[in-house]
Amino acid sequence: MPIVLTSDMVAGALKTGHSTRVDVAIEPRFKVGQRVRAKNLQPLGHTRLVRYVRGRVGIVETDYGVFTLPDTMAHGNIPTPQHGYRVSFTSHELWGPAADPKNSYRVGLWEDYLDPASDMAP
Amino acid sequence: MNGIHDLGGMHGLGKILHTPDEPVFRSEWEGRVFAMLLSVNGVGHVNTDEFRHSMERMEPAQYLSVSYYEHWLHGLETLLYEKGIIAVADLDAKLAQIKGNDACQ
Numbered sequence: 583m584p585i586v587l588t589s590d591m592v593a594g595a596l597k598t599g600h601s602t603r604v605d606v607a608i609e610p611r612f613k614v615g616q617r618v619r620a621k622n623l624q625p626l627g628h629t630r631l632v633r634y635v636r637g638r639v640g641i642v643e644t645d646y647g648v649f650t651l652p653d654t655m656a657h658g659n660i661p662t663p664q665h666g667y668r669v670s671f672t673s674h675e676l677w678g679p680a681a682d683p684k685n686s687y688r689v690g691l692w693e694d695y696l697d698p699a700s701d702m703a704p
Numbered sequence: 705m706n707g708i709h710d711l712g713g714m715h716g717l718g719k720i721l722h723t724p725d726e727p728v729f730r731s732e733w734e735g736r737v738f739a740m741l742l743s744v745n746g747v748g749h750v751n752t753d754e755f756r757h758s759m760e761r762m763e764p765a766q767y768l769s770v771s772y773y774e775h776w777l778h779g780l781e782t783l784l785y786e787k788g789i790i791a792v793a794d795l796d797a798k799l800a801q802i803k804g805n806d807a808c809q
Binding site: 585586587591592595596600602624625626627628629632633634650652653655656657659676677 | 751752757
């Protein structure tokens with residue numbers, strides 16, 4: 583691993599960015615269309631499980647593929663590769679009965695943030 | 705962490721300000737901070753998740769009151785210190801030197 587960024591590396595670094603995608607085949611735990619509940623995790627360290635989805639039920643819209651997990655990458659560079667999903671939530675599910683039902687929300691969530699939800703309405 | 709960065713759903717913060725013709729960098733120092741991050745993130749000293757977490761750990765009132773690239777600078781200094789790449793004394797000495805130079809001009 584190089585230690586110093588040299589001028590010849592700058593253009594490439596700017597162009598490609600730093601994707602956290604991992605090229606390994608891992609079976610996804612969830613399918614597109616499946617109902618999932620975001621876990622109520624309250625870690626002291628880093629997470630991208632935003633507070634407003636914790637405990638809420640949504641539907642998997644897209645499986646983005648396999649990525650490193652921010653929660654462990656931020657603390658010791660530990661990859662913990664797993665699928666990341668786009669999960670759709672209704673406005674009522676996130677913001678209560680007074681929220682505008684025309685709105686819905688799509689949140690990028692890692693597999694470790696999710697549990698399967700029953701087919702019952704939340 | 706349940707930090708000040710996770711603002712989704714909070715009330716009372718006012719309208720979202722949007723500047724349609726916002727420049728990439730509002731002043732030269734912002735470009736320098738961008739380059740400083742690339743010089744450590746681009747070669748594996750720091751990963752993006754560590755960097756995000758370094759900004760989340762800012763003192764909450766300060767977090768809300770400083771600009772975008774000041775968050776970056778704070779995070780960079782925190783990580784470079786925590787990884788033993790810079791010492792607080794070195795940073796303080798350099799800042800004092802720069803302030804001294806400015807005072808002479």
